[in-house]
Amino acid sequence: MSEAMLSLTGVHTHIGQYHILQGVDLTVPRGELTVLLGRNGAGKTTTLRTIMGLWHASRGALLFDGEDITRAATPHIACAGIAYVPENMGIFSDLTVRENLLLAARADEPNAARLEWIFGFFPALKKFWNQAAGTLSGGQKQMLAIARAIVEPRKLLLVDEPTKGLAPAIIQSLIVAFRELKAMETTILLVEQNFGFVKSLGDTVAVMDDGRIVHSGPMAGLAENRELQQKLLGLSLDTHQ
Amino acid sequence: MTTTTPAATADAELPRLRLDTPPLLVLPILALLALPLIGSFPTWVTLTVAGLAMGMMIFIMASGLTLVFGLMDVLNFGHGAFVSVGAFTATLVLLPMQGWMQADSVLLNLAALGLAVALAMLVTGLLGWAFERVVVMPVYGQHLKQILITMGGMIVAEQMIHVVWGPDQIPLPLPTSFRGAILVGDAAIEKYRLIAVAVGLIVFVAMFLILNRTKIGLLIRAGVENGEMVEALGYRIRRLFVGVFVAGSALAGLGGVLWGLYKETLTAAMGGDIMVLVFIVIIIGGLGSVGGCFIGALLVALVANYAGFLAPKIALVSNILLMVAILLWRPQGLYPVAKR
Amino acid sequence: MMLHRILSGDFPRSRVLALALLVVFAGLALAPFLFPGARAINVAATICVFVVLVASYDLLLGYTGIVSFAHTMFYGIGAYGVGLSLYSVGPTWGAVFMGLTLSLMLSLALALLIGLFSLRVKAIFYAMITLAVASAFAVLASQLSDFTGGEDGRTFSVPEALRPGFRLVENEIFGTAINGKLLTYYLVFFSALALFLLLLRVVNSPFGRVLQAIRENDFRAEALGYRTVVYRTLANCLSAATATLAGALMALWLRYAGPQTTLSFTIMMDILLIVVIGGMGTLYGSVVGAALFLLAQNYLQALMKQASDGLAAVPLLANLLHPDRWLLWLGVLFVLSVYFFPTGIVGKLRSRK
Numbered sequence: 001m002s003e004a005m006l007s008l009t010g011v012h013t014h015i016g017q018y019h020i021l022q023g024v025d026l027t028v029p030r031g032e033l034t035v036l037l038g039r040n041g042a043g044k045t046t047t048l049r050t051i052m053g054l055w056h057a058s059r060g061a062l063l064f065d066g067e068d069i070t071r072a073a074t075p076h077i078a079c080a081g082i083a084y085v086p087e088n089m090g091i092f093s094d095l096t097v098r099e100n101l102l103l104a105a106r107a108d109e110p111n112a113a114r115l116e117w118i119f120g121f122f123p124a125l126k127k128f129w130n131q132a133a134g135t136l137s138g139g140q141k142q143m144l145a146i147a148r149a150i151v152e153p154r155k156l157l158l159v160d161e162p163t164k165g166l167a168p169a170i171i172q173s174l175i176v177a178f179r180e181l182k183a184m185e186t187t188i189l190l191v192e193q194n195f196g197f198v199k200s201l202g203d204t205v206a207v208m209d210d211g212r213i214v215h216s217g218p219m220a221g222l223a224e225n226r227e228l229q230q231k232l233l234g235l236s237l238d239t240h241q
Numbered sequence: 242m243t244t245t246t247p248a249a250t251a252d253a254e255l256p257r258l259r260l261d262t263p264p265l266l267v268l269p270i271l272a273l274l275a276l277p278l279i280g281s282f283p284t285w286v287t288l289t290v291a292g293l294a295m296g297m298m299i300f301i302m303a304s305g306l307t308l309v310f311g312l313m314d315v316l317n318f319g320h321g322a323f324v325s326v327g328a329f330t331a332t333l334v335l336l337p338m339q340g341w342m343q344a345d346s347v348l349l350n351l352a353a354l355g356l357a358v359a360l361a362m363l364v365t366g367l368l369g370w371a372f373e374r375v376v377v378m379p380v381y382g383q384h385l386k387q388i389l390i391t392m393g394g395m396i397v398a399e400q401m402i403h404v405v406w407g408p409d410q411i412p413l414p415l416p417t418s419f420r421g422a423i424l425v426g427d428a429a430i431e432k433y434r435l436i437a438v439a440v441g442l443i444v445f446v447a448m449f450l451i452l453n454r455t456k457i458g459l460l461i462r463a464g465v466e467n468g469e470m471v472e473a474l475g476y477r478i479r480r481l482f483v484g485v486f487v488a489g490s491a492l493a494g495l496g497g498v499l500w501g502l503y504k505e506t507l508t509a510a511m512g513g514d515i516m517v518l519v520f521i522v523i524i525i526g527g528l529g530s531v532g533g534c535f536i537g538a539l540l541v542a543l544v545a546n547y548a549g550f551l552a553p554k555i556a557l558v559s560n561i562l563l564m565v566a567i568l569l570w571r572p573q574g575l576y577p578v579a580k581r
Numbered sequence: 582m583m584l585h586r587i588l589s590g591d592f593p594r595s596r597v598l599a600l601a602l603l604v605v606f607a608g609l610a611l612a613p614f615l616f617p618g619a620r621a622i623n624v625a626a627t628i629c630v631f632v633v634l635v636a637s638y639d640l641l642l643g644y645t646g647i648v649s650f651a652h653t654m655f656y657g658i659g660a661y662g663v664g665l666s667l668y669s670v671g672p673t674w675g676a677v678f679m680g681l682t683l684s685l686m687l688s689l690a691l692a693l694l695i696g697l698f699s700l701r702v703k704a705i706f707y708a709m710i711t712l713a714v715a716s717a718f719a720v721l722a723s724q725l726s727d728f729t730g731g732e733d734g735r736t737f738s739v740p741e742a743l744r745p746g747f748r749l750v751e752n753e754i755f756g757t758a759i760n761g762k763l764l765t766y767y768l769v770f771f772s773a774l775a776l777f778l779l780l781l782r783v784v785n786s787p788f789g790r791v792l793q794a795i796r797e798n799d800f801r802a803e804a805l806g807y808r809t810v811v812y813r814t815l816a817n818c819l820s821a822a823t824a825t826l827a828g829a830l831m832a833l834w835l836r837y838a839g840p841q842t843t844l845s846f847t848i849m850m851d852i853l854l855i856v857v858i859g860g861m862g863t864l865y866g867s868v869v870g871a872a873l874f875l876l877a878q879n880y881l882q883a884l885m886k887q888a889s890d891g892l893a894a895v896p897l898l899a900n901l902l903h904p905d906r907w908l909l910w911l912g913v914l915f916v917l918s919v920y921f922f923p924t925g926i927v928g929k930l931r932s933r934k
Binding site: 380394401404568 | 698713720721846850897906911912913
């Protein structure tokens with residue numbers, strides 16, 4: 001197993017009076033795609049938001065690429081090299097597709113070759129280049145949100161349930177995109193409920209329940225073991241796919 | 242730039258980015274409706290220009306306030322203090338420089354005014370920075386305290402004006418070359434009103450360009466919609482906010498100078514008084530929307546001027562009625578700002 | 582227990598506070614006998630009215646978490662209602678009640694309208710709209726001078742029994758004449774007392790507790806099945822009606838209604854200051870706050886004048902201490918208390934066991 005890009009040790013997060021994360025231990029290996037599974041309310045989104053510094057851990061430590069980011073502010077964490085695609089996609093609907101990507105790039109203009117590469121799997125973005133992002137369809141918004149995170153290479157990509165509410169055809173183009181990213185050895189932490197979507201993509205997998213990691217290991221191990229799947233994820237997963 | 246041109250022409254999948262036009266039409270319709278009521282074309286022209294001038298000045302004062310609210314959910318009830326302070330600061334330049342002001346030379350007049358405006362904007366900008374640090378920051382996110390504290394801050398600022406400049410109102414005459422009116426046909430148009438319109442337009446266009454053509458502007462617009470995501474992209478929104486707060490305060494100072502010259506007398510309460518109109522304007526425009534604020538300001542001022550001529554006693558009530566009418570039509574204001 | 586019922590079970594819960602309340606109560610109850618002189622009795626009557634006015638405002642600000650700048654508008658409606666009615670109909674009790682009824686109806690209608698219009702949105706929205714409406718109302722009152730007397734206001738006669746010339750008993754008691762002025766004072770005092778106890782009952786009722794739940798967390802209150810808009814609007818109406826009654830009392834006492842004494846923004850600031858300094862969210866704060874504030878306003882300003890005159894040689898300092906700069910120091914005090922003593926005097930006293 002390769003070294004860790006990101007590691008969480010014993011992370012607790014409180015939101016108001018609620019104790020959401022109750023000691024999360026999670027490792028995201030460098031250059032791999034890690035999938036975080038778990039039912040609604042297990043704490044997956046809170047884990048991502050805690051990594052991003054949008055909520056702060058009340059206990060435990062977060063180490064990113066050798067740096068302690070437990071207390072760091074969100075902009076600092078972003079500049080350290082983590083890109084984040086939130087569950088609601090967080091696109092700026094008043095801004096055009098171009099402007100959305102412009103803000104995501106640290107350079108004055110996004111790199112043309114990299115843009116062409118992105119247009120390769122998300123052609124709609126090219127088509128609606130100067131159109132307000134608010135007028136895009138749900139799937140196109142998701143493409144824009146992901147494109148925004150990869151418009152420049154980042155060390156780590158956090159993606160929160162990208163397939164939620166999307167049509168199968170669009171999910172297919174997301175799979176293509178993630179394959180491309182994997183081919184470039186991008187480190188990714190992907191939160192999902194759709195096991196079918198991540199089964200073939202993930203290298204390693206972690207399963208959350210009640211604010212803790214209850215299982216972690218190689219994806220192959222979980223993908224082949226239906227019994228373990230049922231135990232960890234319940235039967236409902238079969239209805240996906 | 243990667244010169245990727247959208248092939249949207251061949252595409253019927255999406256609606257084109259639509260410009261929300263109905264609010265834009267309200268202004269000309271209002272002006273046209275007022276014409277037969279007023280009856281005389283020259284009077285109508287005079288009133289309309291007066292309304293536009295007043296609207297521009299209100300826009301200058303209100304724009305910073307609405308942006309600050311949009312960006313950080315902070316409504317500064319003390320914004321009016323910057324208006325007063327700006328106007329009073331201008332007297333520091335204008336009164337000693339009466340020579341330049343009274344000179345029959347546009348250039349000297351403009352130089353004196355320019356200096357006054359620069360000083361006023363500098364002082365109110367700095368004051369805004371201090372106000373943000375000392376007064377607003379500790380109560381960020383607590384609306385109730387915010388309203389109380391900023392209101393209290395305004396009282397203190399108003400009283401400090403009395404302490405520094407004394408309790409009496411100060412006359413502030415216009416420079417020579419801006420006095421009087423020019424005749425267009427039968428309609429008399431005061432020169433100063435034209436200047437106010439010009440300055441207002443310049444501010445609006447500059448603001449429009451900054452918001453749409455610069456990265457800072459994009460960040461502000463993005464921050465109004467979803468500040469958290471702006472941070473997640475690696476930008477410090479707090480810094481952005483302080484910048485906008487300072488700029489908004491400086492604009493209020495500019496508005497104060499313009500307004501003071503318009504009224505030709507200064508009182509410490511002038512800022513607080515105008516705030517009533519400013520609040521109506523940003524409610525009408527949609528909290529956080531600069532474009533809405535612009536249209537709202539012109540609308541409010543035109544209605545006030547027309548109503549002032551047609552039924553002087555209910556001029557201020559007319560604005561309340563206008564606000565009620567607009568909110569019945571669009572409960573979130575003319576241009577509601579998309580919030581996450 | 583009797584006291585328990587009168588105070589609706591809401592005890593001062595602090596010995597110093599209880600003592601302060603007793604002093605204020607006794608002072609006001611016996612004011613005409615303890616402090617002879619027109620000025621003292623005027624201060625006492627103003628305190629009575631302001632206790633009610635501020636308490637009704639606290640129902641909004643402290644208990645419901647709504648910032649309104651239209652409270653003086655309702656206060657003014659009450660004052661003008663009674664005043665204009667007495668002015669135009671003549672000094673009869675019928676006119677008083679007619680004015681009272683009409684102004685209550687107007688206040689309730691306005692409160693309902695403003696509430697329905699803006700209470701469903703944010704606190705800030707409500708604050709801005711009330712500010713706009715109240716200032717428009719003030720302008721309207723001074724513009725319609727044929728009706729309201731404009732900036733000068735209206736001086737009017739009150740019913741016979743309330744006039745200074747009226748004698749209930751021929752002899753003086755404890756050196757105080759039992760005349761119409763005294764009767765008016767006690768009318769004001771007992772009405773204010775009754776209104777205050779009524780408000781105390783309201784905030785300690787189940788209704789009051791729902792209001793506080795809404796203030797703490799309106800989403801949760803809504804989720805628990807309370808229609809927050811309805812509760813807020815009701816609180817708004819109740820508060821407006823009480824302010825209207827306070828205005829009517831003030832008009833009867835002053836035999837005058839004008840923009841400076843009722844509608845001006847200065848009075849709105851006074852109310853805000855008293856609430857914050859006395860203590861938000863506790864009605865006793867309005868008693869302590871109003872008494873302290875009005876005493877200071879009437880007697881401390883004289884002191885400032887002396888200090889200012891003494892420092893006449895130091896220009897800026899003299900300006901700072903000029904009695905007209907009274908509001909400056911209040912403003913500073915106000916800002917500091919919002920920061921450091923958000924619970925006000927009463928909160929401080931209660932937390933000190």
